[in-house]
Amino acid sequence: MPTVNMIQALNDAIRSAMRKDDRVVILGEDVGKLGGVFRVTTGLMDEFGGDRVIDTPLAEGGIIGAAIGMALYGLRPIAEIQFSDFIYPAFDQIVNELAKYRYRSGGQYGCPLVIRTPSGGGIKGGLYHSQSPEAYFIHTAGLKVVMPSNPYDAKGMLLAAMLQEDPVIFFEPKRIYRAAKGEVPEKEYAIEFGKANVIRQGTQVTLLSYGAMVVEAAQAAEKAAAEGIDVEVIDLRSLVPLDIETVIRSVQKTGRVVVLNEAPKTCGFAAELIALVNEKAFLHLQAPPLRVTGYDTPFPYSLEHQYLPSVERILKALKDTAHF
């Protein structure tokens, strides 16, 4: 099995989806000749031509609006939003149109559109190349929302996204686009949505995370182990639908939970996860659930590593929970 990074895995997934199904088209800014600003679509225009790999005008609302039309027509578009910070011009099309098309037409129409977008900080991107806006979309009925944390999942989940009958917001943790490497099969495979990945078994604290923060989660768990705390790390990877069963089973076992994500704290997905744990496993809890998240500030430039949850912060939360 070749060892590749996340960009190569995503490229591989898109290429095989396009080879298999000629209804698959890509549209976005700079996705053609350049292959995307992160090179995820490298070489695809050469192989599939300008009709299927389309550089659009610079208008996110137009990209998503047009992609909705394409999906309604019967294509299987993959729209790229160059940075998730620039998804807001398309917010109305996503939230009011894409997400509601099936429901509002009484099931007459479906809108199978995959929106790929790099998200998260840690690349010196400042306020506008670092955001983690997943909560807005998780909050919106009708969207599926996923975020892989490694090349294997990236390929399998993108191929799974292409099989959905409903829209998918596919967040790509850009900080680990190249840093995350792993073995990825050359054949096609799909990772079912709604299935979390327990990446480290443990008995004392459940640590929930997704995306780039899974790397820090694993590191913090190792450090905790050295201090005698046995942490179970769960990579949620599919946020909607959520594998709540795996989460609850783990919390029932450990009685303690820390939720880690880099998005701002207030009303973030971590808050939802803790609410669910409280609803479903309250009597198993031996300590208050804790959150380790980005702060409620805009995403900073020079102080980005102050902002992003560090291994040290995570470790402190794990210890506070374990020793409560």
Next chain:
Amino acid sequence: MAIKSDVRTEENLIQVVRDDGTVLDKKLEPEIGEADLKRLYYHMVLTRAVDDRLLRMQRQGRVGFYISSLGEEAAHLGSAFALKTEDWIFPQYREPGAAFLRGYPLLKYVCQILGNSGDLMKGRQMPNHYAYKPGRYLSVSSPVGTQIPQAAGFAWGAKIRKEKIVTLVYFGDGATSQGDFHMGLNFAGVFTLPTIFFCKNNQWAISVPLSRQTAVPTIAQKAAAYGIRGVRVDGNDLLAVVQVTREAAERAREGEGATLIEAVTYRMGAHSTSDDPRIYADESKIEQWKPKDPLVRFQKYLAVKGIWNAAFEKEMTEKVQEEVTKAIQEAEKLPSPAPETLFDDVYAELLPHLKEQREEAAQFKHLGKHKE
């Protein structure tokens, strides 16, 4: 035959039939067979009758809310008629006649207005927000203008697949101020897409007049900024609307790209039943527009052609009234949608968290008018 028009001045307007029903320009008169002329007249009468009855039902408290298309029937019926059955329509909320022409059953229409279990939308949307896939009629939503880039994208899909179909998208003058208007027309220009952007300029966006939407004299001239064709037509002249839309559709089908059609008309009633134009509109404007009534003009045209006469009118009116009455009676018998349908169609399959919420909701008494 290429229609030439200067779209930059308000005075220029493509017109085929004079207010008295005589033909102004024979060269522009579209060929329409007698059966189709009768079918169009039927739909004009039907649309007006449906709007009228449902407005009255709203006043009686039998309907929650309603949007009438009074005065704008020719604009949407003529344009929808000019398409081929394989073409697709992206609606706004003020084109009931276009939906009827596409086969949306009257009973289903009334059920949608009532939001009952007979509604194809399962009672989920406000009145006038429908979709009818068998008639290639997309879904109405409230946010103004969102359908515009979607129609371009749909046509783009067809173009990529080399299928010769056209999309037509309806929107109002107010919608031309939205970014979606700009993006939709711009994409269509850049990629030479087979889309007809059909603006029903009824001069109002609720209480805001056209002069607050744009500083240029016409909407049609905005086409120039996108490298597409602009046409300005008398929206109360059914024949003129058919002619310009046919031409736009042909061009689109032949790969010549998109057209922006501005159909100049006037909103002869309130924006909706929640609106009160007495607060902001000069009522004499309505009087000025009355002689231009699109239904009367078409009637006169048919009279000149020897198709319309008093007996024909009586027959048509009676038929329509009977159909409308029957549809309303049938629809009013139907209960609310079943409560558990609340959770259907959010996704193609019922996701676990929605299954859980559906079970929770099932414990509580249904508060709607649903009869078991």
